[in-house]
Amino acid sequence: MKPFIPVFRPRLPDAERLLPYLRRIDASRIYANWGPLTTELEQRLARTFGLSQPAVVSASSGTAALVGAMLASAGRATSARPLAAVPAFTFVATAIAVEQCGYRPYLLDVDPHDWSLDLEKLERHPLLHQIGLVVVVAPFGRPANQAACRCFRERTGIPVVIDGGGSFEAVCRNPGETLGAIPTALSFHATKSFAMGEGGCVVTTDEPLASDVARALNFGFESSRNSVAASINGKLSEYHAAVGLAELDQWTGTHNAFLDVAQQYRCAFAASLPNHRLVVAPEVASCYALLEAESADAATEIRRHLEESNVDTRLWYGEGLQRHDCYRDLPRDSVDVTQSLAPRLIGLPMACDLTADAIERIVATIGEVAADE
Ligand SMILES: *Cc1c(COP(=O)(O)O)cnc(C)c1O
Numbered sequence: 001m002k003p004f005i006p007v008f009r010p011r012l013p014d015a016e017r018l019l020p021y022l023r024r025i026d027a028s029r030i031y032a033n034w035g036p037l038t039t040e041l042e043q044r045l046a047r048t049f050g051l052s053q054p055a056v057v058s059a060s061s062g063t064a065a066l067v068g069a070m071l072a073s074a075g076r077a078t079s080a081r082p083l084a085a086v087p088a089f090t091f092v093a094t095a096i097a098v099e100q101c102g103y104r105p106y107l108l109d110v111d112p113h114d115w116s117l118d119l120e121k122l123e124r125h126p127l128l129h130q131i132g133l134v135v136v137v138a139p140f141g142r143p144a145n146q147a148a149c150r151c152f153r154e155r156t157g158i159p160v161v162i163d164g165g166g167s168f169e170a171v172c173r174n175p176g177e178t179l180g181a182i183p184t185a186l187s188f189h190a191t192k193s194f195a196m197g198e199g200g201c202v203v204t205t206d207e208p209l210a211s212d213v214a215r216a217l218n219f220g221f222e223s224s225r226n227s228v229a230a231s232i233n234g235k236l237s238e239y240h241a242a243v244g245l246a247e248l249d250q251w252t253g254t255h256n257a258f259l260d261v262a263q264q265y266r267c268a269f270a271a272s273l274p275n276h277r278l279v280v281a282p283e284v285a286s287c288y289a290l291l292e293a294e295s296a297d298a299a300t301e302i303r304r305h306l307e308e309s310n311v312d313t314r315l316w317y318g319e320g321l322q323r324h325d326c327y328r329d330l331p332r333d334s335v336d337v338t339q340s341l342a343p344r345l346i347g348l349p350m351a352c353d354l355t356a357d358a359i360e361r362i363v364a365t366i367g368e369v370a371a372d373e
Contacts, residue, residue, distance in 0.1 A: 013246035062187025064234030081132030108331035141285025
């Protein structure tokens with residue numbers, strides 16, 4: 001049997017790179033609650049996005065960041081507006097976060113080209129008056145359209161939160177288009193391009209909203225120990241901030257390595273499988289190498305063949321939210337695009353140090369399926 005190729009192999013900062021930051025924690029004896037490292041991380045991230053400091057609020061995960069952004073901008077669900085509109089084409093965390101805020105997810109379909117919600121269409125939705133929150137997802141790290149979100153919010157009065165998920169690179173590349181007053185939650189989970197194990201942040205240029213996000217992530221406390229608003233504990237620890245700072249130190253190298261692997265994938269497909277649709281950076285985040293198969297059956301066949309060859313794959317969003325046991329019975333529109341797209345988008349192995357040999361083996365194995373047809 002050929003060696004196993006995992007679908008994703010993270011490489012976070014090693015112990016050597018963490019040590020200077022850990023020593024600072026030893027000296028300060030501050031371990032949580034926006035200590036010096038967390039504050040420095042927020043400042044460095046804001047600078048990376050070209051924003052001033054209060055714009056970034058760190059969180060213990062991308063899901064916590066989503067809950068913080070939702071509670072701060074929309075509060076908990078009300079009986080008049082019990083629904084939160086979410087795309088069916090997303091990672092389950094989107095639905096989990098809106099439920100944590102008391103909303104019933106209402107599933108909508110996505111556009112077949114940009115894989116994202118059509119907000120103009122949503123404005124005319126018959127259930128709009130029951131929707132208390134809209135979550136726009138940046139699928140696979142594709143850029144979210146901040147202006148369209150702001151326009152929807154102004155025209156309907158309904159709060160919008162962007163689930164930026166793995167869109168750190170799209171945000172760095174084009175902060176003007178992706179960031180603004182509408183809050184964007186980012187995930188820094190180990191499987192994302194910019195990663196710290198577990199972690200995330202909310203980015204917004206609306207300063208009062210940024211304070212409300214921090215409050216929502218810290219028991220509803222503001223300047224006293226009086227809990228004044230709906231909240232969770234979603235704070236980042238100083239230890240995770242240490243990983244985040246060390247990850248920022250090495251980010252240029254890691255990012256270039258990911259982009260290089262994406263380029264190698266592109267060349268290998270162009271040479272051997274020019275009729276296959278490969279989706280890699282910069283179209284999506286550089287932690288993804290997606291193969292869009294022609295049909296769900298073709299995708300199953302390719303995945304089965306890769307598995308027999310000891311190559312791991314993943315449908316990162318499953319077959320859409322509507323296919324998860326927990327979310328089958330949710331109210332929804334027809335979700336034809338999601339139903340067609342999600343089972344065809346195969347996550348191929350990715351790592352910043354994936355070897356040329358591994359890529360060759362993966363592409364050759366996919367080629368065998370094509371040859372059998
Ligand atoms: C990764 C991801 C999340 C969840 O982030 P965690 O840090 O794992 O909680 C949410 N939404 C999207 C679109 C993601 O890709």
